[in-house]
Amino acid sequence: MNKMNKTRNVEIRLCLLLAVFIVFALSASASDECLKCHGEKSIMKASKGEKLYIDVEKYSSAIHGKLGCRDCHSEMGEVKSSLEHDKNTKVSCENCHDKEFETYRQSVHGWARKSKKTSPPYCNDCHGSHYISCTSEPDCNVSPINQIKICTKCHEDEGVVKDYGLPSVEFIRSYEKSVHGKAIEEKGLLVAAVCSDCHGSHGIKAVDNPGSLEFKKDIPALCGRCHKTVEIEYMTGIHWKGIESGKKESPVCTDCHGEHRILSPQDKNSSVYTVNVPVTCSKCHEDVKLTEVFGMSSNRYKTYMESFHGVLLEYGEAKAANCGSCHGVHKILPPSDPASSVNPENLPVTCGKCHPQAGVKFKNAKIHIEAKKESSAGKYYVRKFYIWFIGILIVIFASYVLLEIFNYRSKKKKGES
Amino acid sequence: MVKEGEKVLRVNLIFRIQHISLMVSALVLAVTGYALLMHKSEAGKFIINFLGGYESRALIHRISAIVLIAVCIWHYLYVLFSKKAHDEFLKIIPSISDVKDFFTTIAYYLGGKKSFPNFDKFNFIQKFQYWGVAVGMTAMIMSGLVLWFKDISMAVIPKWAIDTLMALHGYEGVVTFLVLFIWHQYNVHLNPSVFPMDRVWLDGMIDVERLRKEHPLEYDRLMSESAKGGR
Numbered sequence: 251m252n253k254m255n256k257t258r259n260v261e262i263r264l265c266l267l268l269a270v271f272i273v274f275a276l277s278a279s280a281s282d283e284c285l286k287c288h289g290e291k292s293i294m295k296a297s298k299g300e301k302l303y304i305d306v307e308k309y310s311s312a313i314h315g316k317l318g319c320r321d322c323h324s325e326m327g328e329v330k331s332s333l334e335h336d337k338n339t340k341v342s343c344e345n346c347h348d349k350e351f352e353t354y355r356q357s358v359h360g361w362a363r364k365s366k367k368t369s370p371p372y373c374n375d376c377h378g379s380h381y382i383s384c385t386s387e388p389d390c391n392v393s394p395i396n397q398i399k400i401c402t403k404c405h406e407d408e409g410v411v412k413d414y415g416l417p418s419v420e421f422i423r424s425y426e427k428s429v430h431g432k433a434i435e436e437k438g439l440l441v442a443a444v445c446s447d448c449h450g451s452h453g454i455k456a457v458d459n460p461g462s463l464e465f466k467k468d469i470p471a472l473c474g475r476c477h478k479t480v481e482i483e484y485m486t487g488i489h490w491k492g493i494e495s496g497k498k499e500s501p502v503c504t505d506c507h508g509e510h511r512i513l514s515p516q517d518k519n520s521s522v523y524t525v526n527v528p529v530t531c532s533k534c535h536e537d538v539k540l541t542e543v544f545g546m547s548s549n550r551y552k553t554y555m556e557s558f559h560g561v562l563l564e565y566g567e568a569k570a571a572n573c574g575s576c577h578g579v580h581k582i583l584p585p586s587d588p589a590s591s592v593n594p595e596n597l598p599v600t601c602g603k604c605h606p607q608a609g610v611k612f613k614n615a616k617i618h619i620e621a622k623k624e625s626s627a628g629k630y631y632v633r634k635f636y637i638w639f640i641g642i643l644i645v646i647f648a649s650y651v652l653l654e655i656f657n658y659r660s661k662k663k664k665g666e667s
Numbered sequence: 668m669v670k671e672g673e674k675v676l677r678v679n680l681i682f683r684i685q686h687i688s689l690m691v692s693a694l695v696l697a698v699t700g701y702a703l704l705m706h707k708s709e710a711g712k713f714i715i716n717f718l719g720g721y722e723s724r725a726l727i728h729r730i731s732a733i734v735l736i737a738v739c740i741w742h743y744l745y746v747l748f749s750k751k752a753h754d755e756f757l758k759i760i761p762s763i764s765d766v767k768d769f770f771t772t773i774a775y776y777l778g779g780k781k782s783f784p785n786f787d788k789f790n791f792i793q794k795f796q797y798w799g800v801a802v803g804m805t806a807m808i809m810s811g812l813v814l815w816f817k818d819i820s821m822a823v824i825p826k827w828a829i830d831t832l833m834a835l836h837g838y839e840g841v842v843t844f845l846v847l848f849i850w851h852q853y854n855v856h857l858n859p860s861v862f863p864m865d866r867v868w869l870d871g872m873i874d875v876e877r878l879r880k881e882h883p884l885e886y887d888r889l890m891s892e893s894a895k896g897g898r
Contacts, residue, residue, distance in 0.1 A: 608822070612821070632838060
């Protein structure tokens with residue numbers, strides 16, 4: 251009895267093995283059947299023939315090279331003759347890649363596909379079809395270098411941009427000039443951020459509300475995936491505290507650095523190039539509404555630009571201190587914070603970075619000088635005195651000159667008569 | 668014996684050299700200083716860029732400052748230690764009679780007085796001019812040095828005082844500009860009695876006729892001295 255069972259088990263296993271073998275053999279023979287025509291270069295002579303040709307060698311080395319034709323072209327019917335066979339070549343990637351497909355379906359590309367306006371990208375539009383290679387391979391369609399070309403195929407197409415109301419071609423193209431675009435294009439740095447690094451891949455979502463807190467909240471972590479130490483620094487600063495406490499006006503990375511056209515701080519066109527920093531900060535810190543709403547000190551830009559630092563910078567002397575030189579860059583703290591570089595107690599150290607002699611005399615010193623009685627009495631009274639003094643002087647000079655000339659003329663008249 | 672139609676020396680060569688050096692350096696200082704004061708205006712930008720940018724503007728300003736400081740020191744040493752110059756200096760020291768002269772002049776112009784005051788070698792306008800410039804130069808040089816040697820200043824002077832001096836340097840510069848380039852230019856160019864130009868600053872000579880009219884006390888002194896000498 252026991253022995254019988256054992257032999258039966260072996261038989262079943264053998265049957266299963268045979269079945270698997272038959273399936274493989276069939277599929278292989280099916281591929282062979284297709285490749286009889288599609289593997290021959292002569293098929294390219296047919297209309298749209300280039301699409302019909304399969305380079306067998308190239309295909310078998312691709313990532314799906316072990317799959318037979320019908321594994322993907324599963325809806326293909328019976329092939330009776332070479333010319334009159336079923337043309338249903340539909341491929342459903344989701345049969346295997348169900349998770350990716352679900353993410354894609356919910357993405358902006360998936361939604362667009364539902365609305366059936368034109369033809370938003372399907373799997374093969376980005377990944378290719380027969381010769382898909384691993385994403386780590388440089389020749390892969392979605393490798394860092396190639397995906398830029400893939401995405402811009404549509405996003406730099408005026409027609410597509412107009413149809414869907416997408417961001418302008420110019421804006422998309424500005425990436426090429428950015429520090430990221432140059433790093434990958436000129437320096438070959440594959441670690442540089444490309445489209446998918448920031449926007450995601452299968453699950454790309456539309457930027458519905460770029461100014462919203464929800465949107466801005468995620469930016470530092472996103473940039474922090476590569477710029478980790480900067481993210482950590484930023485997170486300790488007042489700007490992140492602002493975002494955390496629900497102030498959507500508080501700046502995140504992109505507010506100062508830009509988006510597609512992020513330039514190196516050494517680039518003279520960069521919004522964070524030393525000469526341009528004051529203007530960039532002034533967008534918020536010289537804004538009447540924002541300074542009022544958040545109780546920030548006003549006239550910071552104006553008073554800075556009137557200072558020697560400001561004038562130096564205005565005339566392109568890059569060595570002069572800009573906002574960041576004193577206030578910090580990513581980790582900016584309010585002056586009230588004892589750890590802040592602009593806390594009155596810390597000014598000797600902060601100013602001392604450039605002016606080693608500016609020791610104790612700079613403790614509690616006023617920096618953004620306004621000619622106001624409360625904050626800078628010295629300048630206030632000097633200004634007041636000279637405005638009166640100059641005014642009176644001009645009046646005296648002018649009246650004396652008038653008197654003299656009037657007298658000279660009347661004397662001359664008398665002399666004549 | 669000084670005769671009518673002749674010329675007499677009013678300003679000697681050293682004073683004339685000092686005057687021209689002061690004029691040139693003050694002019695350059697005014698232009699370069701104005702450019703910085705008005706750095707936001709088109710004119711300011713034009714001057715700064717014309718001079719080769721911020722740093723070279725500062726350099727030119729400071730070179731002129733050295734010239735001006737040197738002239739001032741030279742002048743004070745000269746009037747202190749040279750007998751001739753010291754005598755001249757004593758004549759320019761203001762006195763009560765200058766205030767009287769001022770009011771008499773105003774009254775005369777307004778028609779209240781029939782006689783014009785009798786001036787000595789320097790009238791009240793010239794004295795005001797000289798001392799105004801002296802005070803102005805002192806203020807400008809002191810505050811300018813504080814700004815120039817900012818590293819030392821920052822170590823010894825409180826920040827608010829530096830800021831105050833910076834404001835003072837700008838405003839006092841405007842005053843000096845007004846006194847030298849408006850008021851003084853009127854007196855030596857546009858004033859009807861000298862138009863188009865008082866030539867004393869070039870050759871130092873003045874007509875005896877004019878001396879008698881404008882500086883009668885000095886004329887009298889000169890006449891009595893030359894009469895003594897002639898004897």
